[in-house]
Amino acid sequence: MSRNVILRIATKVLCPNIFLFALYVQFHGDYGPGGGFQAGVIMAAGFVLYALVYGLERTQGVFPPLWGHVSMASGAFLYAGVGVVTLLLGGNFLDYNALAVDHHDGQHWGIFTVELGVLLTVFGAMISIFYAFAGRRGLD
Amino acid sequence: MILTEFVDIALLALLAITGLALLKIRDLVAVVMLGGIYSLLCAGLFLVMDAPDVAITEAAVGVGIATVLLVGALTLIEREERPSQHSRALPLVVVLFTGAMLTYGILDVPPFGEADNPVQEHVTPRYLEEQEEEIGVENVVTAVLASYRGYDTLGETTVIFAAGIGVLLLLSGRKERRAGSEEDAS
Known part of the structure; x- marks a missing residue:
């Protein structure tokens, strides 16, 4: 975990907004630019940011790797x-x-x-790939 | 009109500068960051060309996820790129040849945004005219992507699913084995 207070607080402020924006991009896709693919990547980016600052272990406590696998398969x-x-x-x-x-x-x-379905698959695939990469030698 | 051209020129100039900087810099972390900047500039160009859907994707995938994955890969290797031992003549010839062929190809491309371009005359008018009646979704891109081209998008989703499974099979399995062998060695 990063000891930098500014980074940690900024992440705490940013993460919920990133998730909210992902949901907006998802459900507003009928009316404006966006859709499942973009929303899934943005949602995964929120978790990636959290993992970069708070560490992989804590992120996997919030969102276990198995959920990513399930999300990936259930979307398709x-x-x-x-x-x-x-x-x-x-x-x-x-x-x-x-x-x-x-x-x-x-x-x-x-x-x-x-x-x-696209959202679930893209989000699950992105977060699973990130976990697989980061888990080899932690980004912590 | 002049403003758009100014933005185009500024973005393309920055793109060229970033590309040259990518060639010169040997610090791999800086190279990854510049790669992210390159993607962000591309996203800006897509936005100028009225393709916000593509711009969002480029910004999220190219700038966000790709950069993070490359930084993750960097933690496994050295930070400095080693100078190449090979001759530079062959790559130069290949690059010049490819560049010449691409430029030759561009000469035949119709001007951007013309009304009678082939891309505007094939299925696009039908989608634009009938979409309101047939699908009834405000964003035509979504209508084409999810409904008219539903098969294609199902294929794309399956590709992403397969890519995820592939990476998991390659990376997760080996990690456990390596952890086991390290224990054996100690």
């Missing part, structure tokens, strides 16, 4: 799952129109869910 599963659900509902693979009566609603639900 969720995305492909939407495709299977649309198939079962009588549409084509990833044809979101089948998800709701009104096709605009269906598209919204489909895009929302697959973007969530």
Whole structure:
């Protein structure tokens, strides 16, 4: 852990804002620039910043490596799952129109869910790769 | 209009300066930081070219994550780059040849942002005109990415998933083995 008080306090102030911004980029992706990919990377960057200042051990206490693996796998599963659900509902693979009566609603639900899948996979992959690199000879 | 051109020239000039500095500097930490700056300048250029989605990605991946991963890699190796023992003639020829070919290719590229460019005439008009009715999402980029091109994005997500698994298999396994062998040695 860094002994530098300024760095530690600045990180404490920045981290929640980075997470909030990641969620904004995720859920505002329908209206402005952004989406699952960008949000996942920003979210992972928040944890990376925390790990650089407070050390890998403390970060893995907050967010265990296993969660990253689960997030990575469940994101891809969720995305492909939407495709299977649309198939079962009588549409084509990833044809979101089948998800709701009104096709605009269906598209919204489909895009929302697959973007969530992208977020989970990108975030999980980024944080897992970071843990794997940093764990070889700690960044602490 | 003049302002955009000024910003373009300033960003490209800084990009060239950063590239030259990357060649000269031997301190690897500084090289990694300059790499991050290079990415940030690219993100700025993407923003000027009206591609905020790409700019955010470049800023987050190129500046943030890539820099951190390279710094992580630096903790495993020396800080100074060793001067190369090989002759510089061959790399120079390769670079000059590639540069010449790229410049030759650029001559055929239509001017940036023209209305009758091939990129504006293929599927783009259809996406822009029908998106409102078919998808109903404000951001057309999101509509194309997640709905029209849903298969592609599923593929990209799978690639990222596979990359994550690959890195985990390569790095996590070896660490345990090495920890074991160190114990044996002591």
